[in-house]
Amino acid sequence: MTERKIISKLKRLKRVKPEPEFVAYTKVRLLARLPERETSFGWQGLLSRYIGFLVDGTLVFPHKRLATAVAFSTLVLVAVPQALIASERSLPTEKLYSLKLARERFEEMILPEEQKDSFALWKLERRAGEVAVAAESGHTGFKAAVDSYTEEVERMEFSEEEEKEMLTFFLTTHGNRFAKLASESAETKKGALAKLSAYCKEKIASFKVLQDEVKGGQESQEGEKGNREGSKQPKLQQQEKESNEAEKSGSVKQLEEVEEKNLLNQPELPSILQLNTPL
Amino acid sequence: MVKSNRDPDEKKLVEAAIAGDKQAFGKLYEKHLVKIYRFLYVKLRDRFVSEDLTEAVFIKAWKRIGSYKEKGRPFHAYLYQIARTTLVDYYRKNNSQPYQQPIEKAYNVSHSPDFTDPIAAKEDQKKIEEALSKLPDNQREVLTLLYVEDYEIREAAKILGKSEGAVRVLKHRGLGRLKKILAKEGGAINK
Numbered sequence: 001m002t003e004r005k006i007i008s009k010l011k012r013l014k015r016v017k018p019e020p021e022f023v024a025y026t027k028v029r030l031l032a033r034l035p036e037r038e039t040s041f042g043w044q045g046l047l048s049r050y051i052g053f054l055v056d057g058t059l060v061f062p063h064k065r066l067a068t069a070v071a072f073s074t075l076v077l078v079a080v081p082q083a084l085i086a087s088e089r090s091l092p093t094e095k096l097y098s099l100k101l102a103r104e105r106f107e108e109m110i111l112p113e114e115q116k117d118s119f120a121l122w123k124l125e126r127r128a129g130e131v132a133v134a135a136e137s138g139h140t141g142f143k144a145a146v147d148s149y150t151e152e153v154e155r156m157e158f159s160e161e162e163e164k165e166m167l168t169f170f171l172t173t174h175g176n177r178f179a180k181l182a183s184e185s186a187e188t189k190k191g192a193l194a195k196l197s198a199y200c201k202e203k204i205a206s207f208k209v210l211q212d213e214v215k216g217g218q219e220s221q222e223g224e225k226g227n228r229e230g231s232k233q234p235k236l237q238q239q240e241k242e243s244n245e246a247e248k249s250g251s252v253k254q255l256e257e258v259e260e261k262n263l264l265n266q267p268e269l270p271s272i273l274q275l276n277t278p279l
Numbered sequence: 280m281v282k283s284n285r286d287p288d289e290k291k292l293v294e295a296a297i298a299g300d301k302q303a304f305g306k307l308y309e310k311h312l313v314k315i316y317r318f319l320y321v322k323l324r325d326r327f328v329s330e331d332l333t334e335a336v337f338i339k340a341w342k343r344i345g346s347y348k349e350k351g352r353p354f355h356a357y358l359y360q361i362a363r364t365t366l367v368d369y370y371r372k373n374n375s376q377p378y379q380q381p382i383e384k385a386y387n388v389s390h391s392p393d394f395t396d397p398i399a400a401k402e403d404q405k406k407i408e409e410a411l412s413k414l415p416d417n418q419r420e421v422l423t424l425l426y427v428e429d430y431e432i433r434e435a436a437k438i439l440g441k442s443e444g445a446v447r448v449l450k451h452r453g454l455g456r457l458k459k460i461l462a463k464e465g466g467a468i469n470k
Contacts, residue, residue: 003454009407010426018316022330023309030334031305034341112336 091134092144117163120156121170127152128174131196135181135189138234146192149174153203168204293354297344304344308337311355312430315362321423322366324412332369336362356438363420410460418453421446 084103087096104123111119127149134142157166175197182193289310295303315336320329339361347357411419417439424435425446432450436443 003458006407006457007281007426009403010411010422010457012404013317013321013408013411013423013427015404016317016320016427017313018326018330018333023312026312026334027308030337033338034301034304147280197453250333258297 036050049146090143091130091139093141097141120152120167121163124149124152124156124167124170125206128170128177131193132177132181133183135193138186141191143192144195149196150199153199164207168207171200171204175204289354293344293347295359297347302343304337304341307354311358312337314355315358317427318359318362318420318423319366321408321411321419321427322416323369324408328369332362332365334367334379339365352437356434359424359438360440406461406464410457410464413460414453414456418449418456421449422453422457425450 024071068275083096083099086100087103090100101258104126108116108119109125130145131142131149134145139145153171178193178197178200181191182197185193289307292303292307296307299338312333316329316333319332320326323329323332336358339356342363342364347354347393411422414422420439421435424430424438425432430438432446436446441449
């Protein structure tokens with residue numbers, strides 16, 4: 001069979017047609033069944049609506065999916081750093097403020113342990129700055145800023161003496177700053193700022209009391225230790241003398257008696273409370 | 280035959296359908312229904328399944344028409360593409376070859392003026408159709424588009440998403456294979 005014959009036989013398949021009833025009936029049924037079409041869907045649709053010229057590929061891109069991916073990536077790359085920068089200036093009760101706190105938490109998480117105390121002081125400085133800005137600009141988040149500041153102070157826990165001194169310094173500076181702001185601010189904020197200034201002073205005073213207690217405690221401990229060693233001295237000297245005499249005389253029985261006596265006369269161990277070093 | 284959207288009427292109909300005009304889409308349906316039905320039938324060889332799938336193709340086409348962009352690709356190429364994916368879905372769901380219906384039920388023989396003997400015509404068609412069904416999908420699709428739907432190689436290439444060279448190769452291989460199959464069957468089809 002020639003190729004031409006095969007082709008002519010293939011062409012006879014043109015006679016395959018749907019039934020006319022099917023054509024007519026299906027059209028009616030199809031038109032009735034066609035749902036109202038959605039012109040856009042998901043984030044692709046959203047992008048098409050707002051930056052359609054990019055997504056449609058009419059401007060730069062020949063492929064819609066690629067264009068959408070590029071547009072979305074650009075949006076993420078531009079918007080996220082912009083939002084982070086903008087959040088740095090945000091104050092409590094503003095939408096971007098949570099982003100600012102999230103960034104701080106993240107930074108704190110990745111910091112080495114020895115830098116965390118300095119970071120806490122830096123955060124406290126930021127909270128104080130927020131109070132000052134909110135007070136000066138008449139921001140609605142002033143009260144929330146005050147609360148954030150006090151919360152930050154209450155959260156402070158320092159192990160190093162040097163860091164405690166730094167905190168005292170910061171609180172002194174903040175207290176003075178709040179007192180100055182109170183004198184310049186409107187009546188509505190004056191009271192709150194004065195209270196905040198007083199709060200800083202109270203905190204500093206409480207640190208001093210604590211430090212004095214610590215110093216006092218250390219001194220008294222040292223005194224007790226000295227007394228104990230003083231009273232212990234003659235006893236020990238006497239015990240050593242008795243042992244030497246027993247050794248010299250060579251009497252085993254006498255030596256055992258002296259050892260037993262020494263054991264009974266040993267000073268009491270210090271209590272647990274005495275062993276604990278005060279904070 | 281409308282070969283591409285360069286036909287201003289079809290272009291307007293497509294634009295109207297994209298804008299949500301169901302009546303415009305109805306006209307596109309009338310224009311392309313037979314071709315899509317035949318394309319499916321040559322593969323399925325079952326009238327009822329072909330009818331169901333034809334309807335499914337047009338429903339899908341309506342739902343997705345918002346994403347259709349011409350860009351040198353005619354509307355019927357878009358429909359053929361949907362028909363091909365619909366066929367794949369159908370086989371995936373049914374996991375078998377469809378029932379092969381007797382040929383006389385599939386043909387509207389009243390539209391065959393060149394055959395004097397309708398019974399001989401049916402037999403003849405049955406054999407060529409069976410031979411065609413034994414071809415690989417891509418060869419059968421190429422032969423159907425070129426010789427049943429009278430598309431040019433360039434157009435068939437666009438519809439199938441292949442190069443013109445690839446379509447030529449598939450055509451050549453398909454015809455060669457068809458020739459062997461028909462010869463093996465004993466020349467009953469020869470006149």
